[in-house]
Amino acid sequence: MSKVLKLKCVKCGREYNPAEVLYTCLDCGIDGILDVVLDYDQIKKELTQDYLKKNTDYSLWRYLPAIPLEDTKGIQQLQVGWTPLYDIKSLPKETGLNSFFLKDDSRNPTASLKDRASAVGVAKAVELDRYVMCAASTGNAASSLSGFAASAGIKTHIFVPETAPEAKVTQLLIYGSNVFLVKGTYDEAVELCFKAADEFGWYNRSCAINPYLLEGKKTISYEICEQLGWEAPDIAVVAVGDGCTIGGVWKGFKECYELGLIDKFPKIVGVQAENSNPVTRAFEKKTFEFEYRTPETIADSISVGIPRNGIKALKALQESEGYMVDVSDEEILTAMKILAQKTGVFGEPAGVTSFAGIMKMNELGLLKGDERVVSIVSGSGLKDIKSAMQAAGKANVVEPTLEDVKKIINK
Amino acid sequence: MSKVLKLKCVKCGREYNPAEVLYTCLDCGIDGILDVVLDYDQIKKELTQDYLKKNTDYSLWRYLPAIPLEDTKGIQQLQVGWTPLYDIKSLPKETGLNSFFLKDDSRNPTASLKDRASAVGVAKAVELDRYVMCAASTGNAASSLSGFAASAGIKTHIFVPETAPEAKVTQLLIYGSNVFLVKGTYDEAVELCFKAADEFGWYNRSCAINPYLLEGKKTISYEICEQLGWEAPDIAVVAVGDGCTIGGVWKGFKECYELGLIDKFPKIVGVQAENSNPVTRAFEKKTFEFEYRTPETIADSISVGIPRNGIKALKALQESEGYMVDVSDEEILTAMKILAQKTGVFGEPAGVTSFAGIMKMNELGLLKGDERVVSIVSGSGLKDIKSAMQAAGKANVVEPTLEDVKKIINK
Incomplete structure (x- = not known):
């Protein structure tokens, strides 16, 4: 049984079945970010202090019972989480x-917290059989997605403002992403990424719309x-x-x-x-x-x-x-x-x-x-x-x- | 009882008591790097597969029984080792x-292997009550020393060739090291560092002469x-x-x-x-x-x-x-x-x-x-x-x- 009970709009409260909608609320549009509502009664049975004491996986995956993935097939090898x-x-x-x-x-x-999100985002993409992803980012979310997607064999299109620091852009390129340096602000990069994702059917990693x-x-x-x-x-x-x-x-x-x-x-x-x-x-x-x-x-x-x-x-x-x-x-x-x-x-x-x-x-x-x-x-x-x-x-x-x-x- | 049996010159084989000499062989000079000879019979009693199985310290310090420090007082908090x-x-x-x-x-x-050496080098400096250190480096050893020394309150003087990458030099400075960008090669930076260490009595982190x-x-x-x-x-x-x-x-x-x-x-x-x-x-x-x-x-x-x-x-x-x-x-x-x-x-x-x-x-x-x-x-x-x-x-x-x-x- 899935751990996800429903997806719930943070703005209007409308609820969805996870299979029903990919990103935001159908009523509220882009402002209607969805919250993943989990079955805590079910999770509670497994994810206890005792369970964790015996768990030798020192990565974020030690909390897998609370992460809404159906199985482990999309989990990549890169060691993420359990930072000092x-x-x-x-x-x-x-x-x-x-x-x-x-x-x-x-x-x-x-080298950023965004890896926690990318690890789950890429695993979700594999679960959904989506092998082209995109993201708009000021830099870290993008370079993070690029690294995790690279190790999963997923192609990525990335939109960052032209002013993003060199190291972040270089990370994107070295991981093999197709990079768009947008002549504009971060906000404009986001708009453009969302339009392109719609147009070309890419799976969007943006934390701003993707609830996972x-x-x-x-x-x-x-x-x-x-x-x-x-x-x-x-x-x-x-x-x-x-x-x-x-x-x-x-x-x-x-x-x-x-x-x-x-x-x-x-x-x-x-x-x-x-x-x-x-x-x-x-x-x-x-x-x-x-x-x-x-x-x-x-x-x-x-x-x-x-x-x-x-x-x-x-x-x-x-x-x-x-x-x-x-x-x-x-x-x-x-x-x-x-x-x-x-x-x-x-x-x-x-x-x-x-x-x-x-x-x-x-x-x-x-x-x-x-x-x-x-x-x-x-x-x-x-x-x-x-x-x-x-x-x-x-x-x-x-x-x-x-x-x-x-x-x-x-x- | 100390774990160190002796220090032994890799060139001529002459042996020293650890208290007798700080760096290289008195006969061979700079070519006479010393090897730390440990008491494996003693270490063996403690450092077993079973001991490690029960050890929950996932850092290089899990191997402390094989590291020639007299106690743990110089060990810094930065989490080093046990990399994926x-x-x-x-x-x-x-x-x-x-x-x-x-x-x-x-x-x-x-962000480099050099941290393993710096962690031990800084701990050794604390053990020896030496609170000014120096290093010559192409970059990583130096930035690593700077980070560990910073967290131990040790002052550092660093010599790097002027051509060292920007990020490595910036790391040195942000950690508060006094940095000398030497107009010359790495080899010249090394010579200069050794001369200055002699002149001013700094504890030298260089792996090339410091056996620890x-x-x-x-x-x-x-x-x-x-x-x-x-x-x-x-x-x-x-x-x-x-x-x-x-x-x-x-x-x-x-x-x-x-x-x-x-x-x-x-x-x-x-x-x-x-x-x-x-x-x-x-x-x-x-x-x-x-x-x-x-x-x-x-x-x-x-x-x-x-x-x-x-x-x-x-x-x-x-x-x-x-x-x-x-x-x-x-x-x-x-x-x-x-x-x-x-x-x-x-x-x-x-x-x-x-x-x-x-x-x-x-x-x-x-x-x-x-x-x-x-x-x-x-x-x-x-x-x-x-x-x-x-x-x-x-x-x-x-x-x-x-x-x-x-x-x-x-x-």
Whole structure:
């Protein structure tokens, strides 16, 4: 029996049989993202703390009973998930916390959290016998899809804004994707990808419309809870662009609670860049409508005009009694440097935005100091070297002589 | 009681008490690299298959009984080692093998195999109360040291050739290292670093003189054997620059045998770039003397004029009855592309050189087809995007219109 009870529109609540609809709500169109409603009574019988204790699969697939796939045939070999959770004690001054937990999801196969979604998306495509896929992305979701699709023999067409960092575009090409660099914003790349998917019948990986992607992302919360010994954190801090990740993170915690794995929820705090903050604005106005402003931030992975999965993001904030915090690009660059120098974890700008958010929460007096706070690093700094160079400072160029070295050391 | 029986010069065989000498042989100077001789009778009592079966530490520290540290106080939190070993079945035509094993060591914290050495090197520095370190490197060893030293609060001075890839230099800076970009070759950077270390009393991380680094690298072979169910592979293929990695890999296999964990050795095959092949030349001439030629290869991590740990490399080949294979830069770029497109693993040029070697071995008729062959990917492609771009091909730039997309799809 399928684990999926139904797909439910997050906007109007209309319910569908999974075989009935591929992407969004037939009434609400693109705003009507569907939520995968699982049969928790059934899952609960299998996915217990005891079951996991005996499970030696240290990847996201250890949570397979809660992932809506019919079988394992589409599961690829790339080792994804079960990334480290570090207890960071070296930043009390910057965070106001004696320690906080850093979940380093840059340690996935293509170096971002998006691999969790791609692993499930590609497996779903294989299940549906769909061997051409597409995605629109600011970079990470695309390079992630490319890597997983490559290992599954699936052809991919990818749409990214022309401004995407070089490393992300190179990843796409090296994995063999057909890449469209769109002369326009991320939002325009999304529109174009959706039109092309319709026209050519490609299976669309976009988390913004494909309900199964979030089912991969939610596994990060299962891991956090398990790595904390099945005690939920007090606060989980997540960078927010389209809202898919924060939506996934919240779904994961809710399910852990639903399945009896944890006994309380964390508060979810979303962080946006101050000039790319549609979710913050909507949250503060208590509306589910988003107002477009041209986004402008160094954190390309969360540079978004209209959040494609904004309703799920707002629900995560409301349901968990959380809130939004904004940070400047300068604060993001500072966070990147501090995190690397004090922990050895080198995140990309969006990847350290949640940590920048914690520093901001500290500044604003929002932390008591004894909470268990988790910060998610969503992507590797190696993906955007140009931004890192802005934070990193300069090297000393020397002739190969001790004299030149002495001049610098004794300066 | 210390696990270290003695340090032994690989050139003249002179033995030392570990407290007596920090780096190389007092007679042979820089050529007299020391080998750490461990008390296997003692280690054997603890490090058994059964002990490991119960060990839930999935990092290189699961092999701590075989790592010459006096205690755990210098061990940093960054999760290093226990990288995936993939059984690749998608490349029979290219390799002549129905399957081969790909050990993806780009999945370490700073995205290279060097993290194994740095983890141990930094722990050793803490043990010795040495809080300023230095290294000369083509890039990976340095960025790796920087990351681990950062998380240990150790200050670092790094010497790299000015031509080191941007990402590697940026990693150094973001981790807070003091960086010297040396106007000269890698060999000149090494000389300068050693002089400066002497002058200022810094603890030198260079694998070429510091005997403890190899003790980290050797853990990759322990992992390979354990991941293969304690059956050694028939052939292990390793890219060779200075010779430290191949030396470490061989030491790991030898120790697994010595400790009774495996019952046969693999043959070790070293791969060099054809215009940076001093080890190949020495091996073929059956000499332990190396002749300098200006190295020239896209694989910067193995671009070496004089191999600093060449004797250990040659001994690995001789003792294991292995051999050397050379590949061209073009073959390396092809290997990078094929590996990414068929497995989802994106290695840097030196990182895929071992796989290029397997394709070459196949071409030369050196493989029978039924051997268990392991290829080590030593670093991530994200570290050298410029090289990857040469292999990757081009993206299509389009206006955000379906018409532009159609033109390309229908071409």
